[in-house]
Amino acid sequence: MLRQALLHNEHEPVDNDGFRLRGLGFSRLDAFSDVVFGFALTLLVVSLEVPKNYEELHHLWYGFVPFGISFLLLMLVWYGHYTFFRRFGTHDAGTVWLNGLLLFVILFYVYPLKFLFLSAFGQSEVVMAGDNMREVVLLFAAGLATIYFLFSALYANAYRQRDKLALTPLERMLTRNFIVEEAGTGFVGVLVCLLAAVVPPNRAGMTCLLFMVIGVWKSVMGRRSGR
Amino acid sequence: MLRQALLHNEHEPVDNDGFRLRGLGFSRLDAFSDVVFGFALTLLVVSLEVPKNYEELHHLWYGFVPFGISFLLLMLVWYGHYTFFRRFGTHDAGTVWLNGLLLFVILFYVYPLKFLFLSAFGQSEVVMAGDNMREVVLLFAAGLATIYFLFSALYANAYRQRDKLALTPLERMLTRNFIVEEAGTGFVGVLVCLLAAVVPPNRAGMTCLLFMVIGVWKSVMGRRSGR
Amino acid sequence: MLRQALLHNEHEPVDNDGFRLRGLGFSRLDAFSDVVFGFALTLLVVSLEVPKNYEELHHLWYGFVPFGISFLLLMLVWYGHYTFFRRFGTHDAGTVWLNGLLLFVILFYVYPLKFLFLSAFGQSEVVMAGDNMREVVLLFAAGLATIYFLFSALYANAYRQRDKLALTPLERMLTRNFIVEEAGTGFVGVLVCLLAAVVPPNRAGMTCLLFMVIGVWKSVMGRRSGR
Amino acid sequence: MLRQALLHNEHEPVDNDGFRLRGLGFSRLDAFSDVVFGFALTLLVVSLEVPKNYEELHHLWYGFVPFGISFLLLMLVWYGHYTFFRRFGTHDAGTVWLNGLLLFVILFYVYPLKFLFLSAFGQSEVVMAGDNMREVVLLFAAGLATIYFLFSALYANAYRQRDKLALTPLERMLTRNFIVEEAGTGFVGVLVCLLAAVVPPNRAGMTCLLFMVIGVWKSVMGRRSGR
Numbered sequence: 001m002l003r004q005a006l007l008h009n010e011h012e013p014v015d016n017d018g019f020r021l022r023g024l025g026f027s028r029l030d031a032f033s034d035v036v037f038g039f040a041l042t043l044l045v046v047s048l049e050v051p052k053n054y055e056e057l058h059h060l061w062y063g064f065v066p067f068g069i070s071f072l073l074l075m076l077v078w079y080g081h082y083t084f085f086r087r088f089g090t091h092d093a094g095t096v097w098l099n100g101l102l103l104f105v106i107l108f109y110v111y112p113l114k115f116l117f118l119s120a121f122g123q124s125e126v127v128m129a130g131d132n133m134r135e136v137v138l139l140f141a142a143g144l145a146t147i148y149f150l151f152s153a154l155y156a157n158a159y160r161q162r163d164k165l166a167l168t169p170l171e172r173m174l175t176r177n178f179i180v181e182e183a184g185t186g187f188v189g190v191l192v193c194l195l196a197a198v199v200p201p202n203r204a205g206m207t208c209l210l211f212m213v214i215g216v217w218k219s220v221m222g223r224r225s226g227r
Numbered sequence: 228m229l230r231q232a233l234l235h236n237e238h239e240p241v242d243n244d245g246f247r248l249r250g251l252g253f254s255r256l257d258a259f260s261d262v263v264f265g266f267a268l269t270l271l272v273v274s275l276e277v278p279k280n281y282e283e284l285h286h287l288w289y290g291f292v293p294f295g296i297s298f299l300l301l302m303l304v305w306y307g308h309y310t311f312f313r314r315f316g317t318h319d320a321g322t323v324w325l326n327g328l329l330l331f332v333i334l335f336y337v338y339p340l341k342f343l344f345l346s347a348f349g350q351s352e353v354v355m356a357g358d359n360m361r362e363v364v365l366l367f368a369a370g371l372a373t374i375y376f377l378f379s380a381l382y383a384n385a386y387r388q389r390d391k392l393a394l395t396p397l398e399r400m401l402t403r404n405f406i407v408e409e410a411g412t413g414f415v416g417v418l419v420c421l422l423a424a425v426v427p428p429n430r431a432g433m434t435c436l437l438f439m440v441i442g443v444w445k446s447v448m449g450r451r452s453g454r
Numbered sequence: 455m456l457r458q459a460l461l462h463n464e465h466e467p468v469d470n471d472g473f474r475l476r477g478l479g480f481s482r483l484d485a486f487s488d489v490v491f492g493f494a495l496t497l498l499v500v501s502l503e504v505p506k507n508y509e510e511l512h513h514l515w516y517g518f519v520p521f522g523i524s525f526l527l528l529m530l531v532w533y534g535h536y537t538f539f540r541r542f543g544t545h546d547a548g549t550v551w552l553n554g555l556l557l558f559v560i561l562f563y564v565y566p567l568k569f570l571f572l573s574a575f576g577q578s579e580v581v582m583a584g585d586n587m588r589e590v591v592l593l594f595a596a597g598l599a600t601i602y603f604l605f606s607a608l609y610a611n612a613y614r615q616r617d618k619l620a621l622t623p624l625e626r627m628l629t630r631n632f633i634v635e636e637a638g639t640g641f642v643g644v645l646v647c648l649l650a651a652v653v654p655p656n657r658a659g660m661t662c663l664l665f666m667v668i669g670v671w672k673s674v675m676g677r678r679s680g681r
Numbered sequence: 682m683l684r685q686a687l688l689h690n691e692h693e694p695v696d697n698d699g700f701r702l703r704g705l706g707f708s709r710l711d712a713f714s715d716v717v718f719g720f721a722l723t724l725l726v727v728s729l730e731v732p733k734n735y736e737e738l739h740h741l742w743y744g745f746v747p748f749g750i751s752f753l754l755l756m757l758v759w760y761g762h763y764t765f766f767r768r769f770g771t772h773d774a775g776t777v778w779l780n781g782l783l784l785f786v787i788l789f790y791v792y793p794l795k796f797l798f799l800s801a802f803g804q805s806e807v808v809m810a811g812d813n814m815r816e817v818v819l820l821f822a823a824g825l826a827t828i829y830f831l832f833s834a835l836y837a838n839a840y841r842q843r844d845k846l847a848l849t850p851l852e853r854m855l856t857r858n859f860i861v862e863e864a865g866t867g868f869v870g871v872l873v874c875l876l877a878a879v880v881p882p883n884r885a886g887m888t889c890l891l892f893m894v895i896g897v898w899k900s901v902m903g904r905r906s907g908r
Contacts (some may be wrong), residue, residue, distance in 0.1 A: 480708065480709065480712065484709050488709060488712040488713045488716055489716050491713060491716075492713055492716025492717050492719075492720060493720065495788065496716075496720040496721070496724075496788055499785065499788035499789055500720075500724060500788055500792065504792045504795050504799070505792060505793070508813050508816070511793060511796060511816075511820075514792065514793065518789065521785075521789065522785065525781075525785050526781075529781045532713070533777060536709055536777075539709075540709075
């Protein structure tokens with residue numbers, strides 16, 4: 001009957017990939033990270049002050065799309081974090097510190113991200129062009145690379161403990177794939193950085209098209225993992 | 228004896244409607260959402276700065292009623308969220324993303340809501356009249372509609388998984404009713420939007436009377452669900 | 455062995471008063487409330503801006519004692535909240551809404567509390583005297599009364615469900631005592647309000663001495679409860 | 682099979698030191714503390730306002746190293762907190778109040794810490810020299826001393842309940858060592874304070890070299906504890 005209960009709700013011990021979910025309990029690492037994620041999301045969307053007149057209220061509305069995109073990107077990072085900790089539930093010192101580093105990068109990027117998308121959608125007095133455009137692209141691509149390399153390192157750290165975690169052969173294969181998948185995504189960020197640094201400044205924005213490679217890469221790796 | 232414990236405290240597996248409570252455990256989706264809800268509630272009530280003199284302290288008091296109403300509205304949304312996740316405890320990708328969208332809308336509305344009620348109670352230098360009144364009504368009704376449509380979608384997403392969740396015939400009926408009830412509430416918001424858009428601007432405020440239909444609708448649906 | 459584990463750590467099913475702890479699990483109501491409490495505490499202590507020079511850094515230090523007292527008062531409220539929910543673990547609609555009201559009052563009082571203690575310790579340009587002193591006393595005493603009446607109502611709401619919660623005769627007696635104890639504390643707040651309203655403004659501050667009655671009252675009630 | 686599960690994931694009942702982990706469940710004290718820690722970390726990193734132009738964006742970048750160091754220091758305190766509560770899981774009144782005091786000190790230090798490292802790395806218009814340098818060293822050393830004395834007191838409070846917690850002889854020895862280790866670390870803070878107060882102001886900064894003693898002390902104590 002307990003097993004029945006486990007089958008009937010979300011708490012299935014295996015996810016769609018065939019990964020056993022070792023971290024379904026709620027831990028302090030989860031709590032701590034979720035407070036930071038929740039704050040970051042709130043700060044992305046909520047402006048500093050309550051609008052004082054209709055003009056400021058309209059201004060707030062113009063932010064709908066840029067805030068929406070920043071929110072979506074941060075939710076994707078949260079989802080990656082959520083997925084990792086559900087799968088492994090590791091709480092060793094390595095996980096704690098890699099997680100701390102990840103939270104630091106996220107917090108550090110909240111306002112640049114908001115700035116970036118507000119500018120990109122013309123909701124700021126700043127014009128993105130020439131050298132500034134190059135800088136913004138470098139900033140964004142470096143942040144993306146760092147976050148995905150950290151995810152890759154988290155998976156590698158879990159793989160290092162594969163015997164202690166009693167990973168099945170399938171899980172070992174999937175974990176290796178995740179290490180490569182996340183690192184590859186990070187590598188696309190590095191490529192965008194390099195390219196943005198060498199092309200003429202006014203072309204720097206175009207290097208962002210390279211981010212589309214991430215979609216291709218993820219679908220290739222997804223097929224390898226049997227998704 | 229375990230059963231005894233379950234009967235004696237809050238952790239009863241069935242709520243008043245006859246719905247089994249599949250999501251009584253505390254999950255990361257709950258944690259994450261509660262941080263955002265808690266932050267939103269705090270921002271609704273807490274002003275930006277500590278009052279510096281008695282005049283500012285008085286000003287803070289004038290906000291008691293408008294803050295109270297905004298707080299109540301947000302608590303109603305939290306209660307709907309709490310009820311849904313207690314009933315289903317779903318954590319599939321659909322739930323995660325619909326929930327993310329809901330949180331985004333809530334965060335986006337925190338300050339407009341505060342602005343709206345501060346203006347409505349004359350606690351702001353802004354006069355609500357004519358076109359501005361129309362805009363405020365549209366804003367509020369659109370937010371309400373979005374939130375209730377998202378709740379309806381969450382219930383529909385749970386219903387889609389009715390076999391996996393092993394919903395009983397009673398629960399299936401109740402879930403269908405919830406889908407309709409929430410969507411209907413959202414639909415009242417749409418009606419208010421449409422009406423506010425066509426009536427003369429200085430009558431826009433009156434269209435809010437239509438919100439009273441929600442009370443009627445909820446009591447009709449409640450009777451259908453045997454509440 | 456489970457019993458052994460229960461005896462060896464904090465998770466004893468009975469507290470010092472002889473109350474079984476029905477709410478040891480972590481619920482969403484706890485999470486939600488703790489986010490609000492955590493925010494309120496942070497806002498009490500953290501100033502709006504990072505000090506920019508040594509003068510501002512010194513200014514921050516002057517706040518040590520007033521912030522400490524506000525922090526202590528809020529921690530006392532948290533402890534009362536924590537104790538209540540550990541004892542009963544109720545999550546009925548009544549508890550949810552009384553709890554919501556309590557959180558609203560707490561959030562509403564964060565900045566007035568900070569203002570009050572900063573002024574009382576001369577860390578603000580505001581002089582507390584005459585009518586202003588009266589107002590501040592009324593504000594503080596009314597907040598205290600509201601919070602303790604809400605605690606009393608929470609205990610009364612739990613008592614109403616005494617059969618469903620299977621309270622033992624000892625627990626019923628203790629719960630009745632808690633209802634009276636918290637209401638009595640709230641009543642002292644009301645008395646201070648009344649007295650502050652009738653005495654000459656420049657004596658309003660002295661009515662705060664009446665708060666010492668709370669200590670006497672709590673020790674009387676504590677003896678009745680066998681503490 | 683349950684035991685198997687316990688062995689295979691993080692939820693091992695014993696940590697590397699040989700300490701049984703009594704506090705693996707998620708409690709309200711953890712939740713409450715993590716909200717405060719999460720808030721403190723966020724405030725350390727996130728500036729008050731979204732950058733409005735490229736100059737402000739650059740300014741934000743200059744904070745990378747100082748924010749990183751403050752973040753690391755706070756994470757170390759969190760890790761100490763996390764470790765303590767995993768080991769003992771105590772929730773007695775003594776633990777609650779010592780923990781409250783710890784949170785107060787942390788919140789009180791968030792902005793001075795940010796100020797200190799921004800100044801130290803020249804990211805502020807403030808010059809640290811002479812008397813100001815002395816003050817900053819005193820401030821920092823006093824905060825460090827307070828935090829570690831509080832940790833020592835938390836361990837001492839757990840040791841006081843050694844019979845109730847059923848500490849094994851090994852755990853008793855380890856707990857005594859922790860009391861000494863944390864107190865010793867706090868004592869280094871006191872030494873730095875005393876030294877900074879007597880040396881000529883322009884040498885005050887040098888007294889910070891004494892903090893390196895902490896590393897030696899921790900490794901000595903670690904060896905005694907068999908780490």
